[in-house]
Amino acid sequence: MNTKVKIAGVEFKNPVMTASGTFGSGMEYAEFVDLNKLGAVVTKGVANVPWEGNPAPRVAEVYGGMLNAIGLQNPGVDVLIERDIPFLQQYDTKIIVNVCGKTVEDYLEVVEKLGDTAADMLEINVSCPNVKEGAIAFGQKADCLYDITSEIKKKAKQPVIMKLSPNVTDIAEMAKAAEAAGADALSMINTITGMKIDIHKRKCVLANKTGGLSGPAIKPVAVRMVYQASRAVKIPVIGMGGISCAEDAIEFLMAGASAVAVGAMNFVNPYVTMEIAEGIEEYMRKYGIEEISGLKIDDL
Amino acid sequence: MNTKVKIAGVEFKNPVMTASGTFGSGMEYAEFVDLNKLGAVVTKGVANVPWEGNPAPRVAEVYGGMLNAIGLQNPGVDVLIERDIPFLQQYDTKIIVNVCGKTVEDYLEVVEKLGDTAADMLEINVSCPNVKEGAIAFGQKADCLYDITSEIKKKAKQPVIMKLSPNVTDIAEMAKAAEAAGADALSMINTITGMKIDIHKRKCVLANKTGGLSGPAIKPVAVRMVYQASRAVKIPVIGMGGISCAEDAIEFLMAGASAVAVGAMNFVNPYVTMEIAEGIEEYMRKYGIEEISGLKIDDL
Amino acid sequence: MGKKKVKTKVVSQRELSGKGTEGRETGERIYDMWLETDLAGDARAGQFICIYPQDKSTLLPRPISICEADRENGRLRIVYRVAGKGTKEFSHYKAGDDIEILGCLGNGFPLEAAEGKRVIIMGGGIGIPPMLQLLKDLREEGKAEDVKVIAGYRNGQLFLKEDMEKYGDVYVATEDGSAGTKGNVMDVIAAEALQADVVMACGPMPMLRAIRSYSGEHGAKAYISLEERMACGVGACLGCVCRTKKEDAHSHVKNARICTDGPVFLAEDVDI
Amino acid sequence: MGKKKVKTKVVSQRELSGKGTEGRETGERIYDMWLETDLAGDARAGQFICIYPQDKSTLLPRPISICEADRENGRLRIVYRVAGKGTKEFSHYKAGDDIEILGCLGNGFPLEAAEGKRVIIMGGGIGIPPMLQLLKDLREEGKAEDVKVIAGYRNGQLFLKEDMEKYGDVYVATEDGSAGTKGNVMDVIAAEALQADVVMACGPMPMLRAIRSYSGEHGAKAYISLEERMACGVGACLGCVCRTKKEDAHSHVKNARICTDGPVFLAEDVDI
Ligand SMILES: Cc1cc2nc3c(=O)[nH]c(=O)nc-3n(C[C@H](O)[C@H](O)[C@H](O)COP(=O)(O)OP(=O)(O)OC[C@H]3O[C@@H](n4cnc5c(N)ncnc54)[C@H](O)[C@@H]3O)c2cc1C
Ligand SMILES: Cc1cc2nc3c(=O)[nH]c(=O)nc-3n(C[C@H](O)[C@H](O)[C@H](O)COP(=O)(O)OP(=O)(O)OC[C@H]3O[C@@H](n4cnc5c(N)ncnc54)[C@H](O)[C@@H]3O)c2cc1C
Ligand SMILES: Cc1cc2nc3c(=O)[nH]c(=O)nc-3n(C[C@H](O)[C@H](O)[C@H](O)COP(=O)(O)O)c2cc1C
Ligand SMILES: Cc1cc2nc3c(=O)[nH]c(=O)nc-3n(C[C@H](O)[C@H](O)[C@H](O)COP(=O)(O)O)c2cc1C
Ligand code: FES
Numbered sequence A, B: 001m002n003t004k005v006k007i008a009g010v011e012f013k014n015p016v017m018t019a020s021g022t023f024g025s026g027m028e029y030a031e032f033v034d035l036n037k038l039g040a041v042v043t044k045g046v047a048n049v050p051w052e053g054n055p056a057p058r059v060a061e062v063y064g065g066m067l068n069a070i071g072l073q074n075p076g077v078d079v080l081i082e083r084d085i086p087f088l089q090q091y092d093t094k095i096i097v098n099v100c101g102k103t104v105e106d107y108l109e110v111v112e113k114l115g116d117t118a119a120d121m122l123e124i125n126v127s128c129p130n131v132k133e134g135a136i137a138f139g140q141k142a143d144c145l146y147d148i149t150s151e152i153k154k155k156a157k158q159p160v161i162m163k164l165s166p167n168v169t170d171i172a173e174m175a176k177a178a179e180a181a182g183a184d185a186l187s188m189i190n191t192i193t194g195m196k197i198d199i200h201k202r203k204c205v206l207a208n209k210t211g212g213l214s215g216p217a218i219k220p221v222a223v224r225m226v227y228q229a230s231r232a233v234k235i236p237v238i239g240m241g242g243i244s245c246a247e248d249a250i251e252f253l254m255a256g257a258s259a260v261a262v263g264a265m266n267f268v269n270p271y272v273t274m275e276i277a278e279g280i281e282e283y284m285r286k287y288g289i290e291e292i293s294g295l296k297i298d299d300l
Numbered sequence C, D: 001m002g003k004k005k006v007k008t009k010v011v012s013q014r015e016l017s018g019k020g021t022e023g024r025e026t027g028e029r030i031y032d033m034w035l036e037t038d039l040a041g042d043a044r045a046g047q048f049i050c051i052y053p054q055d056k057s058t059l060l061p062r063p064i065s066i067c068e069a070d071r072e073n074g075r076l077r078i079v080y081r082v083a084g085k086g087t088k089e090f091s092h093y094k095a096g097d098d099i100e101i102l103g104c105l106g107n108g109f110p111l112e113a114a115e116g117k118r119v120i121i122m123g124g125g126i127g128i129p130p131m132l133q134l135l136k137d138l139r140e141e142g143k144a145e146d147v148k149v150i151a152g153y154r155n156g157q158l159f160l161k162e163d164m165e166k167y168g169d170v171y172v173a174t175e176d177g178s179a180g181t182k183g184n185v186m187d188v189i190a191a192e193a194l195q196a197d198v199v200m201a202c203g204p205m206p207m208l209r210a211i212r213s214y215s216g217e218h219g220a221k222a223y224i225s226l227e228e229r230m231a232c233g234v235g236a237c238l239g240c241v242c243r244t245k246k247e248d249a250h251s252h253v254k255n256a257r258i259c260t261d262g263p264v265f266l267a268e269d270v271d272i
């Protein structure tokens, strides 16, 4: 049995990754998780310069999940390169750096700076719903997505994963646009825009009013989108959205994902990524499945 | 204190309605609920002719909610007019008939037949994600939505509520299109398309593969959409999606809804609609709010 | 007294597949629970109740057949298999716990159809529980000419057999041949050359299909209890349909609601 | 021993605001729970733990301060107010129940800052609990020149007052004037003409702001414990930030994480 997966030429020891923004730079969870046991650590979105993000409250709990409006606070790519990447290099796991920006130029600057680092792949977040300056449009309009993907592909030294927004009418169309522009892989879903109102305080719980919904509540939507997108394109899809256990991860792999990432559930169970990696193995053993790709069901 | 609300000239004794498709034609829940206590009963979607709907399994449970792919099974508008409307007329509640169709002509036929009935309002479902023949496009493209709304408005004798799909990039744009075409009110959200895979049977739980997600899991998305849409248009919005208690209903009313509808939670608590109507009154009493419209928070 | 959602108390619960019983190694865990509720007052054999799990990740009620109804004392018995999250939760309930149920739902078996007839009751696997109350009612009404019971089990774990034997002879079939006839309920009919005018049955789909063919071939009326995933349990959501041969009177299409028009159907009326 | 998520047993729980205590009618329900866990071994005053509710509609852990740490016997005490779903669930726990906690989190109060200083500890409302362990530790270390305690309550429901009095005099303020000085903790300072080189405090934001101004005006160092909504509790999600005066060393922006860089901050460093 073999749990290795290869995505755009990069080999991962298993298909379990951390979802960007939910695992810090790996450092914070290294006390709980043996990072050597993960396919990859995906870091928090990083921009060309430090971002302060949104005012607090930034998180709110909702039924079966949470809303967040962190607003992509980050220390800037230079700090990531000096501090976080070297930290992750100590471990036998792949490093995927999640990139955010307000303009195409912002993205390109980060991508170029990352070119000579140990980052194995770049994940381009064109879908964060919490940034006002228009970044959201990149992930919600197929032509914008096409353009930014092509630009990034021209500069990127590492394979590029485009991380798609679920807040769209047609995910397959977006997936195709990214593929056509040269994306090496896709990841999905980012959070679904939501809102919570405190009816006693008579105001939004989040300072930013709206925030991104994640956690088990969104899993059916995520599975559906992974299914639709993975069957619309030939490039691999990394699936995420509400994964809380190995069974959930397997559901994504069956739907068509080549790997999975775990987000909000790290907060509920800091050991969850390792448990999922083990659980997938167990399932494969039980059903005599040799390769991760054998989990995919072509004819669902 | 006054719990009455007026939507497009129709007066409801309170803002609590049943969500289409979750309350049959009222008959099924009349054993549990005193229909006289509800603002309105919204009937299951009805077409010009009987529809068989999708094969079973049609429902699946997911975290904090359910998927359904009923496929709009219905006995056709003639049966509704002969059997269901007279049944509802026995009660002191408003009757809203939910209308579905595959073509514009289908819709128009139903709308015309309903013209001389006791139906108080028509709710046009342009958003059911489970019908294959293209009906979905009406609710996912602003220009199609505009066209079908104008056509229906030309024929409809009753005020028309356009029920919007959440499976769109920009709900405010859709809301504006419906308003521009003459819609008297909007309702939202319909279900979000999702999927569930049985990893042991290795196939989709629903025969239709995908289904519509409803229940508490979708509430934050629904509140956000009601907020965005109600602030983009001047016509009233009826809010729904995951309402399970009075607090949830109040959240929608604060976000900008003029009334609310309760769907999947009827299945969990058949008395929930009545409890919500009472709970809203209690809240108003506690906070000294005189009118339902006083719950809306302009400056959220 | 109509359908109601009520709080009820668990009177007792025990595992039927507990240690010492045979076949436990196959992993089937079967539980037997008595509930205190006045819904029992007019419960009919073949009806079911819905139980709401407490775990808030699971919202929908679980349909479970009435296995026995103590109408005088207001008690219902259910016997169920641990199949997933909901039934797993139920298996942890103890005497005195409060749970919420919706009942009594569905039509139940038509006792009047047994009048003057040779009746065979057939239960397969977790379809056996509703057969107990059916057997009791047929015995008590006493209008059938004859009532025989066939119970098909997977293995030697013969739950409810003793309970049913209080009311008549029980023919047993086991898949592994560890008791009774090796095979299924239909094999018992063949092996014992049993004859019936009316069959009433509940069990897995292949068994129900076999009964349907049998009834067609032998001119017997077969009443079969069907299962489907449910949401409302009361006929409102149209989630639980089965295909019917003719247009259904309520739906006006060839679909009937198992929760309200069923779960018991005349086999020749449905398309299974 | 580092941060861990562990299963722990409830040793005991009682309601501090139970019948017979004054002020119950205001509706504040305060509970006092002891947990058995070796996380107690190196718990510091001002640190907190996160408790995971069992109710699956609520997933995020609830941060609750350590009120007392029995380091030898491996026990932690928490005192909390029923504020919503999670704390309501906690209030139903009984001795022997298993619960899951994450701990010990955050930095805690800097005991070394008290060395040779006149220290005033201030707790307001549900900010009082962490003051108990802080007081004990300051007493036991014995390096402060003087330690005084001010506890601000809403009403006569003076929870934890007796516990704190074991370790020193406690000045009380109540909003309704039913005990001690009428007003808040700052009113006690004025009324009693108390002086401090170092203030360590936890309580509602207006109180912390007042302490911050006081410390500026009187040249005292004020260490204040902040609160914010949390998701991870371990510094990974950036959910729980507070604004800082200068660029934070970790974040490189003017935001620090309350869960890891705090919850205790030097008042002059934060922008509240
Ligand atoms: C009319 C009727 C009577 C029944 N009587 C009995 C009985 O007496 N004893 C018994 O052990 N079982 C009975 N069942 C089956 C029982 O309902 C399921 O085993 C149970 O719902 C499984 O729930 P779960 O949470 O354990 O499984 P999960 O798989 O976690 O359930 C997920 C969802 O699927 C539904 N579901 C799963 N399996 C079935 C099924 N076979 N039929 C219908 N819904 C299902 C659940 O209700 C739930 O909504 C009956 C079913 C029906 C329709
Ligand atoms: C470092 C720290 C220490 C704390 N120590 C104590 C203590 O010793 N005793 C005590 O009674 N309370 C304490 N609190 C507050 C306590 O965390 C909240 O009262 C509790 O989380 C409310 O949860 P709930 O489920 O009852 O309320 P809900 O309103 O149902 O909670 C919904 C969500 O909001 C969060 N939330 C709600 N109120 C607060 C709040 N005030 N602070 C942070 N998150 C909140 C919850 O954690 C949850 O994620 C502390 C908070 C922090 C940050
Ligand atoms: C607190 C938080 C912060 C996040 N930050 C980022 C981010 O910086 N970049 C990004 O692409 N996605 C970010 N996400 C989205 C997650 O990576 C993931 O796509 C989403 O949460 C769905 O997965 P989940 O349901 O498992 O959490 C964030 C999510 C959360 C909850
Ligand atoms: C079983 C089921 C059937 C439904 N049928 C219809 C329908 O016929 N027409 C329609 O407009 N919406 C239909 N809906 C959508 C609901 O009216 C409602 O918009 C949605 O379920 C969200 O509300 P909820 O989360 O409270 O269920 C259906 C929903 C369910 C669960
Ligand atoms: S379960 Fe809803 S109609 Fe049968």
Ligand code: FES
Pocket: D229, D230, D231, D232, D233, D234, D235, D236, D237, D238, D239, D240, D241, D257, D258, D259, D260
């Ligand atoms: S709660 Fe996640 S960083 Fe503090």
